[in-house]
Amino acid sequence: MHLIEGLEDLFTYYIKNLYAAEKQIAAAMPAIVEKAQHQSLKNALQHHLTISKKHCSRLQKIIALLNENTSDTAGENEQETNIHESAVSSGIAGLINEANDLLHQDINKTVNDAAIIGCVQKIEHYEICTYGTALAYAMQLHLHKTAELLRETLDEEYDVDDLLTALATAALNKEGIPEGWDVDSIKSSENEEAGSTGVPENAHTGAIITERTILSPGGRAGLSHRRYPSGESRGH
Template sequence: MTTKTVKDLFIHSLSDIYSAEKQMTKSLPQMARAATNEELSAAFMTHLEETQGQIERIDQLVEGAGIRLKRVKCVAMEGLVEEGREEIEEIERGPVLDTALIAAAQKAEHYEIASYGSLIALAKQLGENDAVRLLGETLKEEKATDEKLSLLAEQKLAAEALGK
């Protein structure tokens, strides 16, 4: 099906972020295992729980709006996940890898933040008020996770990575 309308674009974008979130449910446990900093590992596991809730919100939105998602694979998230996986394989476990994991996670968060922002704008155009609310909840969580990762990097890992 080609994208011809704002509704088509909304459905495609929602299908794409659904795929991205599903990919994150597989990536976050790997990142948590690779992290040596306990707070970072815990942050990844906390975000895994949030991500599962975000998927449930999309399911709720789809059901409420009578939408059928497309079977698509988010290639952007696939690339971000692969980049993180390569860093896990190439960088020795420790503070430098932890710092790389934060950077990889923040790249994914920024992609999700941009996607949810766009979805909210589309939902507003379509008058999908429940979708705006549900997507807004997820956007807040994504921004909060990004902020937590920034604080962790600044307060703990920067000093560890520099050997201080």
């Protein structure tokens, strides 16, 4: 077991953990996509699978950059950072197991997709937290190329989270509303809170998510205004 002596070692640990996590997510996602009922959700989950594979490739580039940095500074004590394909992220493993446990329950079809969204967003929030921490470390270590790659991935993770929130808060889960709830009155209250625009702040409207919606920079389903370590906002 490698000794974590400083921030560089801790950063490397996080990168390896993220790589393992992305591999596990890519392996688990097809079964979750299969269980989704609405095509909009299937599209969003398929997009998640696609970018997980892209993120693995990006993390490999980061490892290569770390190895270059080690070669420049270690001299005779050069030691490359290697990716172990068999490595496991215990955090993601737990979340995937939890999702599998829930999705193997006898779930009514009216709340099936709501259950899937909840499970996948837990995974998404783990990734957002871990990528955000890794980005903060990269900036502290002045690893500018690495920070740029991590920032791009973090931005994409937020977009997936926004997309899932859009589906969860739109018509997708309307079928699962308990009998007796007055949906129209709920919408009326939301409109009153929104003021003259008739749309609540940060509201996500519509549940029809297509591949074009996902990939279009102007067609993102939601907006995040979270702040990165450097202080800038992601609001578009």
